[in-house]
Amino acid sequence: MTRKIQVNRVARVEGYGGIQVEIADGRVKDVKMNILEGARFLEGLVGGRRFDEVPDIICRICAICSAVHKLTAIQAMEDALGVQVSERTALLRELLVQGGNIESHALHIYCLALPDFAGVASVIELNSTHPDTVAEGLRIKKLGNQIQETVGGRAIHPENAVIGGFGRLPVADDIKRLRDGMAQGLDDVQALLPFVRGLEMPDYREGSSVYVALRNGDKDFSFYGDRIVCSDGAEYPLSGYKELTNEFVVPHSNAKHSRHNGKPFVVGALARLTLNGDRLGGAARRAIDALGLVLPTTNILYNNHAQVVELVWALERGRDICERLLEMGLEQEKPVEVKARAGVGTGAIEAPRGTLYHQYELDEEGRVVKADVVTPTAQNLSAFEHDMRAMVESNQGDDDATLRLKVEMVVRAYDPCISCSVH
Amino acid sequence: MAKPRIGIYGLTGCAGDQLAILNCEDELLDIVNAVDLRSFSMASSSNPEGEIDVAFVEGAVCQQRDLDELKEIRSRSKLLIAIGTCAVWGGVAAARNDIDREKLKEKVYGPSGSFLESLPVKPLGEHVKVDLAISGCPIEKEELINSVASLLRGDLPLLVSFPVCTSCKMHEYECLLVKRGQLCLGPITRAGCEARCPGLNRVCRGCRGPVDEPNAASEVALLKERGFDRRDIINALATFAAPAEKLAEQIVGKEPACQSAQDASQAEKE
Numbered sequence: 001m002t003r004k005i006q007v008n009r010v011a012r013v014e015g016y017g018g019i020q021v022e023i024a025d026g027r028v029k030d031v032k033m034n035i036l037e038g039a040r041f042l043e044g045l046v047g048g049r050r051f052d053e054v055p056d057i058i059c060r061i062c063a064i065c066s067a068v069h070k071l072t073a074i075q076a077m078e079d080a081l082g083v084q085v086s087e088r089t090a091l092l093r094e095l096l097v098q099g100g101n102i103e104s105h106a107l108h109i110y111c112l113a114l115p116d117f118a119g120v121a122s123v124i125e126l127n128s129t130h131p132d133t134v135a136e137g138l139r140i141k142k143l144g145n146q147i148q149e150t151v152g153g154r155a156i157h158p159e160n161a162v163i164g165g166f167g168r169l170p171v172a173d174d175i176k177r178l179r180d181g182m183a184q185g186l187d188d189v190q191a192l193l194p195f196v197r198g199l200e201m202p203d204y205r206e207g208s209s210v211y212v213a214l215r216n217g218d219k220d221f222s223f224y225g226d227r228i229v230c231s232d233g234a235e236y237p238l239s240g241y242k243e244l245t246n247e248f249v250v251p252h253s254n255a256k257h258s259r260h261n262g263k264p265f266v267v268g269a270l271a272r273l274t275l276n277g278d279r280l281g282g283a284a285r286r287a288i289d290a291l292g293l294v295l296p297t298t299n300i301l302y303n304n305h306a307q308v309v310e311l312v313w314a315l316e317r318g319r320d321i322c323e324r325l326l327e328m329g330l331e332q333e334k335p336v337e338v339k340a341r342a343g344v345g346t347g348a349i350e351a352p353r354g355t356l357y358h359q360y361e362l363d364e365e366g367r368v369v370k371a372d373v374v375t376p377t378a379q380n381l382s383a384f385e386h387d388m389r390a391m392v393e394s395n396q397g398d399d400d401a402t403l404r405l406k407v408e409m410v411v412r413a414y415d416p417c418i419s420c421s422v423h
Numbered sequence: 424m425a426k427p428r429i430g431i432y433g434l435t436g437c438a439g440d441q442l443a444i445l446n447c448e449d450e451l452l453d454i455v456n457a458v459d460l461r462s463f464s465m466a467s468s469s470n471p472e473g474e475i476d477v478a479f480v481e482g483a484v485c486q487q488r489d490l491d492e493l494k495e496i497r498s499r500s501k502l503l504i505a506i507g508t509c510a511v512w513g514g515v516a517a518a519r520n521d522i523d524r525e526k527l528k529e530k531v532y533g534p535s536g537s538f539l540e541s542l543p544v545k546p547l548g549e550h551v552k553v554d555l556a557i558s559g560c561p562i563e564k565e566e567l568i569n570s571v572a573s574l575l576r577g578d579l580p581l582l583v584s585f586p587v588c589t590s591c592k593m594h595e596y597e598c599l600l601v602k603r604g605q606l607c608l609g610p611i612t613r614a615g616c617e618a619r620c621p622g623l624n625r626v627c628r629g630c631r632g633p634v635d636e637p638n639a640a641s642e643v644a645l646l647k648e649r650g651f652d653r654r655d656i657i658n659a660l661a662t663f664a665a666p667a668e669k670l671a672e673q674i675v676g677k678e679p680a681c682q683s684a685q686d687a688s689q690a691e692k693e
Contacts, residue, residue, distance in 0.1 A: 011468035014438045016488075038435030038485030039539055040516035041527040049658060056628060057662060060515045063439030063561060107445065111466060121469035124455050134452075142448040153623045155446055156439045156561045157630075160623045167623035249535040256532070408468075419437050 001025065005392070005404050009036075010411050012112040012122070014064055015418020019407055020252075021392055031389040033381055033411065035253035037422045043371040051077050051340065051366040052163055058358070061373065062420040063156045064107065065351045067100035067148055069358075069373075069420075070161050072347040076358040077163050080345025081338055081366070088328055089165045091321050095178075096151040096161060097223050097349060098318040102185070103144025103155070104352035105269075105311045108415045109192070110137025113304050116409050117199045133195060136188040140311070143181045147318065150174045164335030172330050179322035185315040186283060189308070193290040196308055202406050204394035207298035208264050208383040211271035212244060214350055221272075221279040221313065223350035229275055230260060231296075238348040241357045245374050255421035257382045258374070264382035267354025268414065269306035270297075277309075284313035300387050300413045307352075307415070340366025351376050353415050377421035380414050427476040427575070430462035432496055434482030434489040434547075436514065439561035440507035441465045441481055447564055454568075457575055477502045477574060483509040483516055484545050497551040502574075505547045506567070508560040508663050512632040515560075517544035517664035544664070555579055558613060560630035560663060566615050583615040586634045587627045591618035599626050604649050606659055611637035629663050 005021035016037040022030040042061055046054050054077065059070035071093055078085070085093075110133065111123040120126050127134040145155040150170050152158020160167045210232050214225025228236040228244055236244055244265075247256040258265070273280075274296045277288065293305045342364040348357050354376025361370040388407045395406055433441050445451065445466060462470040478500035484490050497503055508514045519527075524541045532539060547553050557570055566582065573580035587609040591598070599621055600607040607626035609618070613634045620627050633639075639660070646656050 009464055011464045011470065012466065014442075014465060016433070016435075036488060038489055039528070039531070039541055040435060040485060040544070041531045041541075042515065044522070044527045044530045045515070045519050047530075048654070050655065053658065053662070057515050057518075060437050060439075060560065063437040063442040066437070066439070111445065115468070122463075122467035124452065124460070124467065125469075127452055138448040138451070141446075145446055145448075153619060156442055159620050159625055162625070167620075167625045249532055251538045254539060419435075 003400075005400060005407060007404060007408060010408055012115065012412060013416050013418065014062070015416070015421070017411075017416065017418045019388065019411065021388065021407060023392065023396065026396065028389050028392050031385045031392065032252045033384045033388070035255040035381070035418060035421060037254055037418045039254050039422050042423050043373055046368050046371050049368050051081065051360070051362055051368070052338070054360065054368060054371070055161070055163065056159070058371070058373065059157055061375070061423040062417055064104050064417055065100065065353070065356070065420055066157045067096050067152055067161075068349050068351040068356055070158060071097060072349045072356050072358045073360075074161060074163050075347030075349065076345040076360050077347075078345065079347060080343040080360055080362050081163070081341060082343075083164055083336055083338055085165055085336060086333060088169075088325065088330070088333065091325055091328075092151050092166060092169070093161065094224070095147060095318060095321045095325070096158065098314045098321070099144050099147025099151060101144070101223065101314050101352050102147065102311065102318065103141055105307045105314070106137055106141035106144055108352070109304060109307055109311065110134065110141065112415070113412055116405070116412065133191065136191055140185045140188050140315075143185050146181060147178055150178055162335050164338050165333060166335065169330050169332050172326060175322050175325050175330065179319055179326070182315050182319035182322065186312070186319070189312055189315065192308060193287060196305060197291050201299065201301045202391070202395070202409060203299060204387070204391040207300055207387045207390050208266050209296070209298045210260060210263055210265040211274045211296075212260070212265050212267050212355065212379075213272040213275045214348060214355055215276055219279055221276050221284075225348065225350070228348070228355065230265065231275060232261065234260070238357075239346045241346070241348060241374065245357070245379060247374060247378070253381060255378045255381060255418070258379040259382055264386045265379065266300065266383045267376045267379050268303055269310045269352075270300065270303040271354060272350060273306045273309060280309070280313060283316050284309055287312040300383075300410060303413045303415070340364070353377055353417055353420070354379060373423060375417070375420040375423065377414070377416045377418065380416070381421065384411055384414055384416070426457065426459040428461045428474065429458040430472070430475045430478045430496065430500065431460075431465070432462065432478060432480045432492070433465065434480065434493060434510070435485035435516065436482030436507065436509040438465060438481070440510070443561045443564060443567060447568065450568060454571060473499065475500050477504060479504050479506050480547060481507040481510050483513050484542060484547065484550055485516060486540050486542055488540075490542065490550060493547060493551055502554040503547070503551065504555045504557060504570075505553045506557050506562050508558050508630060508632050510547050511556040511558040513544050513546045513664035515663060517546070518661045520544060520664075557582065558632045559615065563615055583613065584635060585614050586610055587612045587614045587616065587618050587621070587631070590614040590616070591621045594618055594622060596621045599624075600645070606646060606651055606655060608642070608659060611639055611642050628659065632663060
């Protein structure tokens with residue numbers, strides 16, 4: 001007897017993707033994450049463009065992750081062109097990354113993931129059952145956008161970040177406002193901890209167990225890193241990311257898949273916490289305890305918990321960056337002057353959903369010869385399928401509706417960004 | 424009066440215009456209460472669809488699937504509103520419709536990508552009737568909220584029709600094009616953004632698409648006079664694919680045809 005679980009369009013995710021599961025005689029025969037979003041071929045479209053045009057174009061890959069796309073592209077260009085930026089610029093960039101991360105994690109946790117656990121369809125319905133939680137969540141989400149507006153000039157596709165620095169630096173009063181917002185955010189997020197701890201997590205056995213994230217120096221928990229680390233023991237320099245990702249094309253997905261040593265791997269909040277979580281202190285450390293989060297786990301649904309921990313961390317880190325900037329002062333500085341030259345450059349930053357890589361090859365006029373972008377959701381797709389299979393295998397006694405919801409919850413736990421994955 | 428039935432949809436794009444709606448943190452719940460939300464799959468798993476009064480559609484048509492979905496939405500919507508530059512003008516993905524889709528596919532996916540189905544990227548208006556266009560990459564929150572308010576009163580909103588240049592002058596920013604000699608598209612780009620980029624010392628790249636009847640010939644003449652590389656002028660005009668082909672025609676009217684950056688670079692080498 002054949003049983004089919006089909007989702008034509010997964011709701012409460014960014015972009016267009018569907019799920020197809022086939023069970024025959026008690027065995028899961030086939031599991032597919034169909035990525036149906038159209039291909040824009042953006043890596044092909046930037047060919048011939050001058051280096052300074054590329055970050056503004058390529059960040060259009062994705063709105064939710066536009067700040068980190070822009071900064072990763074800038075990092076890659078600066079690597080290719082040998083540009084060094086000031087400490088102030090580096091701090092402001094990290095603040096912009098945190099802004100994007102705060103907005104994205106708040107959007108995912110409060111608006112996209114929590115409705116499943118509360119048995120409602122959307123944040124709008126959640127507002128009827130849990131109005132305080134929604135108010136807190138939207139306030140944190142708005143703060144993420146205010147950070148991006150203040151530092152990046154706009155909440156989506158921030159135009160202020162450029163190769164060499166910023167178009168115009170924010171002033172001290174703006175940074176003070178953000179610092180105070182961060183303190184409010186840390187208060188707001190506290191109420192979420194017992195709520196999330198109390199959620200019932202559907203369980204399944206033998207989910208994906210290989211985690212990958214950037215690592216920075218020997219003590220920081222950071223979204224930046226000097227190397228790529230993998231829980232199977234492998235380590236790569238940033239420029240060696242292709243040895244990790246090994247992208248390949250599968251016919252049911254407009255986004256490429258990745259595997260490491262033939263196995264699916266996971267990037268994102270849970271991977272970062274699994275690999276680097278021992279470096280966390282302060283409120284983020286206390287949040288892990290308050291959530292009762294035990295690592296490592298192979299249940300991707302705990303990625304939701306990991307995002308909550310990172311949200312706490314981002315608010316705390318953001319507040320510290322603001323303090324440091326205020327100590328340092330915010331005198332206007334012009335972007336570093338850049339001369340075109342030939343070269344290859346790589347950028348890698350942890351986006352909300354996992355490690356994002358950009359690589360550009362430039363000719364002597366500084367025009368793009370070759371561009372490569374590997375996004376976190378594309379890296380995770382193979383693991384999506386592995387985990388959906390494990391979820392179905394462990395819960396075959398469920399009726400179709402329950403099982404369908406459970407595989408959707410697996411997909412949503414990854415917080416997929418489907419526009420990113422195809423690009 | 425029954426609440427208007429609303430649907431919010433995304434074809435191929437970055438979802439930035441749907442996100443701009445979700446970014447109205449202070450207004451979102453009020454807006455939703457004022458309408459009967461029939462579809463918004465990025466935010467809700469309950470999407471009853473059916474006949475709707477106003478469909479907001481973002482993204483461009485990049486594949487047959489987009490086209491089928493767009494026609495289906497059009498067939499059951501009284502008004503269809505294009506939101507965002509991709510939906511209104513084509514956006515960044517439409518910048519190089521001069522390159523053969525098969526070649527692009529091969530370049531990005533290699534030979535195993537042959538299954539991919541792809542169409543030259545077009546805005547919604549090339550395929551169906553569009554009742555209102557709210558451009559922007561992404562759309563501006565104020566313009567969106569004002570538009571929704573007008574629609575709730577039964578009117579179509581009045582949108583800004585002057586160029587970024589006017590806005591820039593009102594803010595008294597130093598002119599990046601004339602004073603600093605930079606490649607700024609402010610004179611031919613639709614305002615509504617409060618000249619955000621010039622305010623950040625950055626040129627206008629035209630992300631909101633052109634004003635009605637843009638004087639592109641005059642802009643191009645000015646840029647040529649300032650010694651800008653021909654390729655860079657064409658690239659700039661085509662970035663958000665504004666009516667790039669038409670604008671390019673204006674540039675190359677009296678010279679040998681040169682439709683793309685690649686051709687331009689070849690022409691120079693020859």
